[in-house]
Amino acid sequence: MTAITIEKVVRVFIAGITFIIIGLLVSIFSIMFIKGFPAFHDDFLFAESKDFGRAGGVFYQSAGTLILMTTAVLLSLPVALGSVLFQTEYLASGKFKTLLTQLTYLLNATPTILFGLVGYLFFGVYLDTGVSWVTGSMILAVMILPTLQVSLREAVEALPQKYREAGMALGLSRSSQIRRVILPQCFYGIVTGVLLGLARAAGETAAIMFTATTFSGIQFPQSFSDPVPTLQTHILILAQEAAHPESIAQAWGSGLVLLGLVFILTLMAWLIRTRVVMESEL
């Protein structure tokens, strides 16, 4: 009798905790919406920021974030795809493969600020790109490399064995196997990886705040050595100006834009992945 009561109490208790955790997502999103929405006047998304970010919109900041994240993925994708295909298609040694996988996990867990520090020294000082959007993109490219690699490897390894066997039976060489069988079949997996990489790059602040960005007074980069304003650093600076309520309001608005961007990218990755799973179950 008491055992059953305890059972019920515990079940209700942990169910409650689970609902609170799920409520966390809902509350984060609603707080961002309630606080951020008032900043959305006529053309928040398409106006320049004015008065040190206290007024105006976030057009160039959004553009900066988009420039950094797309360049990062464009730089990172070939390296990630190449190394994953090398590891899955060419490499036979299990030990070396395990080592590379562990290295990927390690790189994935490395604090992002360290990518900023080391990346600035390597790209900014030794390759002489300075504090610029190029430096930032390259740093982000290295940072999202493990994200891309993990999802690409999942996609390649999830490929049913029969596809490979069919290719081999037709006498395809390794490279035609890759071009004709593996890449087309993994297309949606690659898209998922790209979207997750974009989302991760878009949400990153620490690695770019002192290597690639500037606060205000700059528009599109005119050359490779110009820094860009980004949403992330915009929020970072405005959030610390507690004395100016209008700064905080603008920070909430920019935060809502950034969160929306990251959520849309993640949700798109999700939808595509579910589609892939459904196809492979056919």
Add this chain to the structure above:
Amino acid sequence: MNFSIGNYFRSTFSATRNWEPLGWVFAGMNLIFLVFAVGLAIFLLVESIPIVRLEGFEFWWGEDWWVGETYGALPMIWGSFIVTGLAVILVLPIALSGALFTSEYLSPPFRRRVKGVMELLAGVPGIIYGLLGVSLLTTGIKDAFNLLDGNTLFTAGCLLAIMILPTVLTLSEDALHSVPSEFREAAEGLGLTKLQTAWRVVLPQSLSGIAGAMLLGIGRAMGETIAVMLVIGSLDRVSGFNLFVSGQTIPSKLGREAAEALGSGEHWSALMGLGLTLFLMVAVLTIFGNIFKHWSNR
């Protein structure tokens, strides 16, 4: 038979002679990845040599950090341990309850939805947590505990607990879920209730996976920069176990000072020394986390 480097190479890289140009391109890409991964650690090591030469091992024990005079990393190391420790204590019971309920009580479609919510939560940028922390959590904690300043180690710990919750929950749920269903069926066949099965059979079976999830979560918490930087108060001092004072963690220190020291000098080297310390701590946590996780998957 006769072992030679050539044979070893051939067995490592299958059919080396049959590689087409594409294979070499891919090998090159892999090499780029390898260079960046290993290069990161080597750079941190090389760049922190000057400060260790200057300060000796006092660098890790010193309590004072005055730019241009003396560099002691203890306040930052201590702060990192306190803050992550607090985050772990706060997150462990909550994440475990959530994982237990999701894995043992929810039907597969709902389980997938909870996992989806966790993935979305894990993707929320650190700066968003920072913004929420700096404008809501700090004032909330200031009022709740009657403090003069809401930027404390406690605030940072709470924020980190929220941030690592999805990681810890989803990984420990994976560990619980990977326990074969035969175990559950056998236990229930012996007359154990669902809770007893979960507590006495499933949980002990997945302990190593849960430990792995915790270690990986701690690793994430230790490296978080932006959110912590905004709410911790940035004061370098060893504060004992008093949680309601301002402090500093390694990443928050790096975030605050990297822009001033950029690129050269002993201040930069001191920051790289801090970075190396952080990297080693996170690396150890990650490696052990993955080992535990791997054990649980077998």
